[in-house]
Amino acid sequence: MRKTKLETAATRVKIVEAARAEFRRHGINGSGLTGLMAAAGLTQGGFYKHFESKAQLVAETTEAAVDDQVEQLRHMAEHAGAQRAFKASVDGYLCAEHRDGEAGCPYAALGSELARGDEQVRAVAVDGFERMIELLSGQLSATAASSTRDQALLAMCAMMGALTVSRMAKGEPLSEEVLAVVNRQLVDRLTG
CATH class of the missing domain: 1.10.10.60 (Homeodomain-like)
Structure with a gap:
């Protein structure tokens, strides 16, 4: 049938x-x-x-994960208001729930493998990353005086690295420390 x-x-x-x-x-x-x-x-x-291929599945999976990540951060930011949007996104990204959840940022979980993917996979990954930067840049524009794209790039790369290290060190004091320190540094330096 x-x-x-x-x-x-x-x-x-x-x-x-x-x-x-x-x-x-x-x-x-x-x-x-x-x-x-x-x-x-x-x-x-x-x-x-x-x-057609596993690469096509990887590309679609990456796109779906980015869609969810952007929507979650956008939702958190909307509830926080324009002046606190960036902080809400950083708080939502750099938390134990995000670190430990089944879903989440594909870049922190699979970044090096996405970089080694075929052209289709890399194109989807780069497009999704640009969407993340655009979202963060828009949130920073409410509080920042300098280039929000530069700041958004810095923030996204720092958050990805922090989440990766936190996952690697899960169960150790370093795991929570890295989330807290990177969160505080990003929010203080980019919105303060």
């Missing part, structure tokens, strides 16, 4: 969501198609009905 277009689309979303979690747990290279499809409750044989 053939699936409807709606069922096919739902299955594709299910695969992308399962892949996001698997990539976060095992990395892109550590996640094989069999495991990815099993995590979605499907068999490997159906993969190519939905995707």
Whole structure:
């Protein structure tokens, strides 16, 4: 029995969501198609009905993760108001919930693997990163006097690095320290 277009689309979303979690747990290279499809409750044989390649899945997964990250930061910022938007985004990014959650920033979790991806994967990753910079730059423009793009680039790179180190040191005092120090330094220096 053939699936409807709606069922096919739902299955594709299910695969992308399962892949996001698997990539976060095992990395892109550590996640094989069999495991990815099993995590979605499907068999490997159906993969190519939905995707041309694993790279296409990585690109779609990255785009979905960036969409979610941008939306979460935008939501936090809207509730905080224009003057506190940047601080709300930094607080939401550099926290234990983000560090430990199943979803989250694909750059902190997979940055080096995305950099080694094919052209399609790198293009999606760069486009998403630009969206993050645009969001932070807009938030900084309410409080900053100098180039907000420069500051947003600095902030995003510092946050990615801090989240990566915090994940690496999870369970150690350094994990919480790095989140707190980078948060404080970014907010004080870029909005103070």
